[in-house]
Amino acid sequence: MTRTLHHSRAKRLVLAAGAVAALCLTGPLLSACSGATESGAADRTSEVPGWDETATPATVSRQMNIDLPSKAADIRAARQNGFQDDGLLLAFTLPTSGVNAFVEQLRPERELRQRDEPRKSVAKPMTPFSHLDLPEPESLPDVREGQVCAPCGGDLNSLAIAVHRLGDSESRVYLRAVD
Structure with a gap:
């Protein structure tokens, strides 16, 4: 039973670490895309009308x-x-x-x-x-x-x-x- 509990904690730890790693890798990309979208919208707004x-x-x-x-x-x-x-x-x-x-x-x-x-x-x-x-x-x-x-x-x-x-x-x- 101790082994199952230990295995369950380890699995959650690995999943949490994976989620953090995924955010670290995709976070900059998301903010870059977000910045581009906002910038593009601002450019279009300043042009028309x-x-x-x-x-x-x-x-x-x-x-x-x-x-x-x-x-x-x-x-x-x-x-x-x-x-x-x-x-x-x-x-x-x-x-x-x-x-x-x-x-x-x-x-x-x-x-x-x-x-x-x-x-x-x-x-x-x-x-x-x-x-x-x-x-x-x-x-x-x-x-x-x-x-x-x-x-x-x-x-x-x-x-x-x-x-x-x-x-x-x-x-x-x-x-x-x-x-």
Whole structure:
């Protein structure tokens, strides 16, 4: 009986030693694989979605099928490369007297809605205007907004507009599209 007990302890000791040895041998491999996976995920995350540094107001307005008004000033644009779709941002100021004509040429699906107060809860947009150093139109008071098209013709999936009155004589037009 003592021999069976001794044999059982020896067997457990050998199994435990084998498990420790296996961990010692495979542990570094597992952590190397784990590190590679985390690193690879971080690399993919930093690439997509990512901002296209070559985007210009001319290229973005062309992708949106929009002719910039001749009186547009402080024109800012960005393109964000996405997993499946790309986000497009275009913002500019216009004399307030020219805003209605610009909006009409876009032929929105419905008349733009007037919003007097900022939205109480604003979800972080996928393509934020903060990238252009501008506040999000949802966070501003006195904004007319609406969908221009969804779906749109050509490669454009959707196009939305927001117009914020900056003062008596000037307004900022915000355009956000999905391509």
